[in-house]
Amino acid sequence: MRKPLIVGNWKMNNSTAESVDLAEKLKKVIKDMAGVEVVVAPPFTALGSVRKAIKGSNIKLGAQNLFWEDKGAYTGEVSPLMIRDLDCEYVIIGHSERREYFKESDEIVNKKIKAALRNKLKAIVCVGESLKEREEDKTMQVIESQLKKGLEGISTLNLIQGEIRNPKSEILLTIAYEPVWAIGTGRNATPAQANEVHTYIRKLLSQIFNEDIASNIKILYGGSVKLSNSAELMSEKEIDGALVGGASLEAESFTEIIRSACMV
């Protein structure tokens, strides 16, 4: 059974004070919610303060990006070691905004995934097609290419935290299907559209790794997830949770999305 996972990607929003305020509100309201894993990914500048604010709660911390080297002369970059140092358990990699605005290629995504796994960070790897690609019926082709190139040279062993035979061992990889046309547009993929792509992703994962590993990797949906569509999306068999942008910036809407995942 894959436990639902809800991740709030705050993107480039919130001052430190606003981030702490949001984290404290969330801490209060979700303290009794069981059966769901919750992660917040504030901007780098607020990670340290949010870390303190969520201490002792069941909220986990994630970073929105990382560099692939552990240290050195890379002005402006943040290393996996620095992220670990702030108790981040997760890191988002290959978000379409980074692919588009910062020209992150699949090769860069691949280096970043390897850096995360090497440092025992859980990588949330984003894939997704543009509107043009969907209209040209290239969705599965794009997903396959992003996934295979992104995961090239990564073995089953790299993915497992702890003993390979220990059923409690955790998998350090999560995939997020985020169709570019659904991000920040208010237009979400229908549950059936998302489930179709998720099913395909799981099939690819079983080819890349094996069936057992693939059945344990969580596949999240992202793109205009909000209270009005989250329960329906989450009830699909292959949707294991959500990567939420805009609706994670308010405690009320994010809490309700988390609640909808608990009820599945």
Ligand code: 13P
């Ligand atoms: P929205 O929920 O604002 O559409 O953003 C989705 C996203 O990009 C999460 O990473």
